[in-house]
Amino acid sequence: MVTIKNIAEMAKVSRTTVSRVLNNSGYVSEDVRKRVEKVIEETGYIPSHYAKSLRTKKTKIVGVILPTIQTETSSRIVTGIGKEISQHGYEILLANTNLNQEKEIEYLELLKERRVDGIILIATNTEPALVEKIKEMNIPLVMIGQEANGIMSVTFDDYHAARELTRTFIKKGHEDIAFIGVDETDRAVGYRRKKGFLDEMAAHEINVNEEWIQKAIFDIDSGYDTMEKILSKTGAISKRSAPTAVIAVTDRLAIGAINYMKKQGIRIPEDVAIAGFGASEITRYLDPPLTTVDYHNEKAGEEAARQLFNRMQAQTQEGTEKVVLNYRLVLRKSL
Amino acid sequence: MVTIKNIAEMAKVSRTTVSRVLNNSGYVSEDVRKRVEKVIEETGYIPSHYAKSLRTKKTKIVGVILPTIQTETSSRIVTGIGKEISQHGYEILLANTNLNQEKEIEYLELLKERRVDGIILIATNTEPALVEKIKEMNIPLVMIGQEANGIMSVTFDDYHAARELTRTFIKKGHEDIAFIGVDETDRAVGYRRKKGFLDEMAAHEINVNEEWIQKAIFDIDSGYDTMEKILSKTGAISKRSAPTAVIAVTDRLAIGAINYMKKQGIRIPEDVAIAGFGASEITRYLDPPLTTVDYHNEKAGEEAARQLFNRMQAQTQEGTEKVVLNYRLVLRKSL
DNA sequence: CTGTTAGCGCTTTCAT
DNA sequence: ATGAAAGCGCTAACAG
Numbered sequence: 001m002v003t004i005k006n007i008a009e010m011a012k013v014s015r016t017t018v019s020r021v022l023n024n025s026g027y028v029s030e031d032v033r034k035r036v037e038k039v040i041e042e043t044g045y046i047p048s049h050y051a052k053s054l055r056t057k058k059t060k061i062v063g064v065i066l067p068t069i070q071t072e073t074s075s076r077i078v079t080g081i082g083k084e085i086s087q088h089g090y091e092i093l094l095a096n097t098n099l100n101q102e103k104e105i106e107y108l109e110l111l112k113e114r115r116v117d118g119i120i121l122i123a124t125n126t127e128p129a130l131v132e133k134i135k136e137m138n139i140p141l142v143m144i145g146q147e148a149n150g151i152m153s154v155t156f157d158d159y160h161a162a163r164e165l166t167r168t169f170i171k172k173g174h175e176d177i178a179f180i181g182v183d184e185t186d187r188a189v190g191y192r193r194k195k196g197f198l199d200e201m202a203a204h205e206i207n208v209n210e211e212w213i214q215k216a217i218f219d220i221d222s223g224y225d226t227m228e229k230i231l232s233k234t235g236a237i238s239k240r241s242a243p244t245a246v247i248a249v250t251d252r253l254a255i256g257a258i259n260y261m262k263k264q265g266i267r268i269p270e271d272v273a274i275a276g277f278g279a280s281e282i283t284r285y286l287d288p289p290l291t292t293v294d295y296h297n298e299k300a301g302e303e304a305a306r307q308l309f310n311r312m313q314a315q316t317q318e319g320t321e322k323v324v325l326n327y328r329l330v331l332r333k334s335l
Numbered sequence: 336m337v338t339i340k341n342i343a344e345m346a347k348v349s350r351t352t353v354s355r356v357l358n359n360s361g362y363v364s365e366d367v368r369k370r371v372e373k374v375i376e377e378t379g380y381i382p383s384h385y386a387k388s389l390r391t392k393k394t395k396i397v398g399v400i401l402p403t404i405q406t407e408t409s410s411r412i413v414t415g416i417g418k419e420i421s422q423h424g425y426e427i428l429l430a431n432t433n434l435n436q437e438k439e440i441e442y443l444e445l446l447k448e449r450r451v452d453g454i455i456l457i458a459t460n461t462e463p464a465l466v467e468k469i470k471e472m473n474i475p476l477v478m479i480g481q482e483a484n485g486i487m488s489v490t491f492d493d494y495h496a497a498r499e500l501t502r503t504f505i506k507k508g509h510e511d512i513a514f515i516g517v518d519e520t521d522r523a524v525g526y527r528r529k530k531g532f533l534d535e536m537a538a539h540e541i542n543v544n545e546e547w548i549q550k551a552i553f554d555i556d557s558g559y560d561t562m563e564k565i566l567s568k569t570g571a572i573s574k575r576s577a578p579t580a581v582i583a584v585t586d587r588l589a590i591g592a593i594n595y596m597k598k599q600g601i602r603i604p605e606d607v608a609i610a611g612f613g614a615s616e617i618t619r620y621l622d623p624p625l626t627t628v629d630y631h632n633e634k635a636g637e638e639a640a641r642q643l644f645n646r647m648q649a650q651t652q653e654g655t656e657k658v659v660l661n662y663r664l665v666l667r668k669s670l
Numbered sequence: 671c672t673g674t675t676a677g678c679g680c681t682t683t684c685a686t
Numbered sequence: 687a688t689g690a691a692a693g694c695g696c697t698a699a700c701a702g
Contacts, residue, residue, distance in 0.1 A: 001695095003694090003695055003696085004695060004696060004697095005695075005696095013672075013673085014672065014673045014674075015673090015695090015696075015697085016672070016673060016674080016697080016698085017671090017672060017673075019696070019697060019698090020671095020672090020697095022696095023697085025697095025698095026671085026672090027671045027672080028671070028672085029671060029672090032671085032672080044471075046444065046447050046448050047448065047695080047696075048389075048448070048450055048694090048695055048696070049448045049449050049450065050385040050388050050389060050394065050449070050450060050695090050696095051389055051678095051694075051695035051696045051697095052695080052696055052697075053385050053678090053696090054383075054385060054386055054389055054677095054678045054679065054680090054694090054695080054696070054697095055677080055678050055695085055696050055697045055698080056678090056696085056697070056698095057678080059385065061428075064429075068414070069404065069410045069413055069414060070407070070410045070411060070414060072405070074410075075404045075405045075410055076405060078404055078429070078431075079403070079404060079405060079431065079433070082429065082431045082433075083433070091428055091429070091430070091445070091449070092428070092429040092431075093396075093426055093427070093428055093429075094399075094413070094417065094426070094427040094428075094429050095426070096413075096414065096417045096427075098414070098417075098418070109381065110426070112381050113381050113382065113383070113384045114384050114385070114426070115383055115384065115385060136379075220616070220619075220620055255617070255620055256620070259620050259622075262622060281555070282590070282617050284555075285555055285590055285591070285594050287597060287622060336679095338678090338679055338680085339679060339680060339681095340679075340680095348688075348689085349688065349689045349690075350679090350680075350681090350689090351681080351682085351688070351689060351690080352687090352688060352689075354680070354681060354682090355687095355688090357680095358681085360681095361687085361688090362687045362688080363687075363688085364687060364688085367687080367688080382679080382680075383678090383679055383680070385679090385680095386678075386679035386680045386681095386694095387679080387680055387681075388680090388694090389678090389679080389680070389681090389693095389694045389695065389696090390679085390680050390681045390682075390693080390694050391680085391681070391694090392694080
């Protein structure tokens with residue numbers, strides 16, 4: 001592999017000079033520059049980025065830790081991050097935990113070993129062990145999707161989105177609304193969306209039927225099963241014996257629920273209205289098209305990258321700006 | 336940032352010794368090892384991976400170039416790659432071209448600059464400029480999804496998958512089959528799948544209606560539009576005036592086509608049968624569930640990683656093994 | 671405008 | 687069993 005030293009010798013200049021033409025820094029006379037460039041051209045020399053890093057203390061890499069790349073949310077966020085950072089000559093080092101929470105901490109260490117300039121964490125939880133680890137890392141880090149004390153974050157306005165969505169159902173005359181949620185260790189998806197729903201119901205003084213509030217896991221089949229469970233419950237509190245509407249905390253859960261209902265001959269939205277969260281591409285093409293909440297995931301990725309760069313420039317570890325992105329209700333025929 | 340030198344001083348040993356305990360290489364007496372480990376523990380020292388790379392000439396990074404991460408194919412492949420390489424202490428450096436072909440070549444240079452140990456390219460074309468660039472790169476590289484002379488690859492058996500799928504349609508009594516393809520610069524998806532279709536039709540001596548063979552681009556709406564176009568054509572060659580079946584080269588195209596047909600009141604599969612390729616998750620949950628071809632994308636990623644490691648170990652740049660993965664027809668109600 | 675020198679943090683002979 | 691010395695490829699004072 002040809003090095004800067006070889007180039008210097010061949011062009012009969014010093015390594016410094018070669019470095020200067022490489023980086024367009026300092027003075028280099030035209031003819032020397034030409035000579036050096038010619039040699040570089042001929043040899044196909046490509047400078048070693050990590051040798052450079054050793055001196056400059058900058059790897060120009062940001063580590064991205066995520067629970068899985070196989071959701072539209074994640075892949076859109078990663079796309080957004082990539083767009084923003086590539087403009088600054090940065091690249092993404094990918095750390096996929098495959099939903100294994102322990103690996104989040106492992107990967108933080110790994111990324112430190114790699115001396116990444118910053119980290120973006122697409123989080124699914126805010127467990128103390130994780131938060132603590134992040135704080136002792138001493139590397140600029142921004143979290144997406146969850147927020148925690150003293151950590152920079154870009155989050156979605158889950159609470160208000162859930163409230164507004166719920167309000168929309170209520171306005172359409174629904175009172176018997178079922179809710180398919182997920183575990184509350186996921187503060188954003190599990191806790192806040194549910195709280196938004198409950199608070200809005202309470203604000204309208206509508207009783208909720210506890211049996212219609214169920215917890216699922218993150219996949220389509222679970223939406224199916226959970227819907228079955230809900231419909232098997234009689235409405236002890238409610239006037240009616242079955243809900244007229246369902247709010248699912250993700251589009252996939254909603255799709256599963258719809259599948260179960262269709263199988264039972266329940267018409268959507270005539271018999272039961274439904275909505276999800278996430279605005280996954282397919283929701284537009286479902287029959288009927290699914291009402292959902294668009295969170296601008298790609299923007300979130302871009303924004304997180306911008307925040308990260310801000311912090312990286314500001315030499316300080318102080319300040320923990322948090323940005324909360326807005327959302328957009330996508331009203332479609334399912335409601 | 337604490338370095339190996341600091342540790343050495345604090346433990347009153349040489350850097351060499353610290354290095355030895357770090358890497359479990361050579362002899363280190365028990366008490367010295369203990370002493371060093373204690374200091375490492377106390378200081379929270381984490382060795383710099385790229386400083387190590389500078390000496391060892393191994394970055395333990397594989398670059399992954401892909402057209403977009405926002406398809407299930409890509410994200411599954413990346414997951415597969417990640418699983419395989421993380422077992423060897425490798426990480427993924429992500430290079431997302433966002434469907435900009437020129438960037439493929441740009442990123443090859445970038446990855447070389449980063450001195451990645453190997454590259455996996457999820458390819459959408461095999462243009463001469465690209466192939467040439469790859470060959471002069473002198474870095475182990477395996478291509479996924481496309482194949483080219485002298486380049487290692489992991490590909491899907493598009494040709495036979497298309498033939499078998501077509502045969503299945505024919506066996507069910509279909510002769511008037513429309514085909515929604517894509518541009519043939521994509522040899523795998525555009526050319527091979529089409530060729531498989533045509534050859535199988537020819538083998539059964541069934542005439543194809545040229546007007547029912549249309550070219551789309553890679554999105555759902557294009558499937559919709561193309562289906563509209565096909566149904567607007569009268570069947571000049573065929574006995575009937577409209578196709579009784581449609582083969583779309585991707586699931587998304589099929590979904591678009593289905594949406595158009597549903598809108599026209601065409602029943603599936605009673606009036607028109609349809610199938611796609613890719614086995615995207617949603618196909619199971621469509622109404623009716625979509626017949627499709629499962630290509631085991633995650634396995635493809637793993638396999639590509641394994642091939643890459645083989646090549647990286649074999650010091651030679653010789654040999655260009657190509658593996659062709661098998662597929663699985665997923666027969667569902669849409670056919 | 672150009673070169674000399676030193677050093678980033680690590681590993682690897684080669685001695686001892 | 688441990689250490690000294692050299693060097694990986696690059697950049698950054700500092701001289702001149």
